Amino acid sequence: MRKKLIAGNWKMNLTLADAYLLAGGVMKEAESFDHTKIVLCPPAVWLGLLSEHTIHTKQFPDLHLGAQNMHFKESGAYTGEISPLMVKEVAEYVILGHSERTHLFKESVAMVGEKLRSAFEHQISPILCIGEDEKVDGSIRLIIQRLNHLLAGLSTEQVESLVVAYEPVWAIGTGNPATPEYAQAVAEEIRRATSVKTRILYGGSVDLANAKGFLEQADIDGLLIGGTSLKLNDFLKICKCADDLAIENNTRYYKISN
Ligand code: PGA
Secondary structure, three states: OOEEEEEOOOOOHHHHHHHHHHHHHHHHHHHHOEEEEEEEEOOOHHHHHHHOOOOOOOOOOOOOEEEEEOOOOOOOOOOOOOOOOHHHHOEEEEEEEOHHHHHHHOOOOOOOOOOHHHHHHOOOOOEEEOOOOOOOOOOOHHHHHHHHHHOOOOOOOHHHHHHEOOHHHHOOOEEEEEEEEHHHHHHHHHHHHOOOOOOEEOOOOOOOOOOHHOOOOOOEEEEEEOOHHHHHHHHHHHHHHHHHHHHHHHHHHHHHHH
């Protein structure tokens, strides 16, 4: 069974004091979620400090840190960028290809592909974002074409270990999420293009009221949450919901396979 994964993308938010408060609040509850991985993605400047309390203590095996982006090169004259060697010291995951990177900072699909390969080379787990700009006929086909292009050259093991976040651009930060059924239809195609082991997340205006609907879908293994990941109580309740569903699924699976 695929463990659920709830990732919080804090984007460019929170002072250091607030980042400590939020991460500390998640840490307090982290051990109660046995069937769910949690990945917090704070701004890069807070990663080193937070890692001292999380991944470096090894106290919370299912609580991880993720970077929101990285360069594919190991070092060089790239002002303002962070390299995989740097990310690797303070985080286990990295979000790649987020639409805010591709739209606002003009990252190309080719660049995202380079970052993806670089993440694997450096043993950083990529959370690869993919999604259509507008909901029009044929958008699922375009998503899968782009995904296939990005996956070309990856090994079976790499594809299996990948986390793909389906994030329709029209749903990000708009308060207008996809329906769970539509997200499942896309996730099903992503599953076909990847593997039974690949983790597929939904992201885009996820909140406490709609999270369960997505988590109940057969091919959706978790969520990539922006705005709501900054609200400690809502975020924890969503993690609890994911964990409860994972326990239910495991029980059902156990009964079927025995
Ligand atoms: P949102 O952002 O939950 O605020 O819509 C999601 C994301 O950008 O990953």
